[in-house]
Amino acid sequence: MIRRPPTIVCYICGREYGTKSIAIHEPQCLKKWHNENNLLPKQLRRPEPIKPQITTISAKGFYDLEALNEAAWTSAQSQLVPCHICGRTFLPDRLIVHQRSCKPKVAK
Incomplete structure (x- = not known):
């Protein structure tokens, strides 16, 4: 079984990065x-995202990457804005594009 290198989720964009490149x-x-x-x-406009502070350290002295990634993912998802027509969530710049073509459903 091939083991994947550990990654950390960016709390701003929600993408995964290696443990060395996340600081960059x-x-x-x-x-x-x-x-x-x-x-x-x-x-x-939204308030600046706040970096989640996870202080859980394992017995070996490492941070709990799973908890850190979960908190970062939640932070990134909180940046999404719902469409007032359909309710789907988007990043604000993409919401503007979406709303150009989003139409309310016509009742039959």
């Missing part, structure tokens, strides 16, 4: 988040 990715991702958030209409 997070500051760049946060900068990109700020740039994109500032371009949104005021009603779609």
